[in-house]
Amino acid sequence: MNCPNCRKGVMEQKDDMIKQDGVSFEIFHCKACGEEIMTMKQLKELATKYRELRKAKDVTFAKWGNSIAMRIPSDIAEEYDIIPGKHGTLTKGKEGFKVIPLS
Ligand SMILES: [Zn+2]
Structure with a gap:
């Protein structure tokens, strides 16, 4: 997938993390311009993790x-x-x- 922002870079999948919540996720990243894009599948996976986190309890x-x-x-x-x-x-x-x- 080519970058829809700069049209030069190739979008590469990488793992990232929202440190304050301890939630990891996948995202597509352009090394040329830094644009980051999530597919609907990646977005749904992240939303599922946050739904689970909302049900979580403090220990x-x-x-x-x-x-x-x-x-x-x-x-x-x-x-x-x-x-x-x-x-x-x-x-x-x-x-x-x-x-x-x-x-
Ligand atoms: Zn780009």
Whole structure:
């Protein structure tokens, strides 16, 4: 795809991040003039991430021995049947980590 702004550069896909929200996204960037364009697909993916972020809850981290503990809000603990002593799995991801409580 040629740049619709300068018509000289070629639009290249790059990864970028909105640091204050910790949200990563893809965008097309022109190295010649610096123009940045999002396709509808890229825009929809970014909108989906922000919709998920709006549903997100604040959590607090605390020191627990040499580890860090995460305080889970009580409504989330109830919804996912999380009780003290129960186990879960933690997986690392590009933007953070995910915890899946085991049943
Ligand atoms: Zn350009």
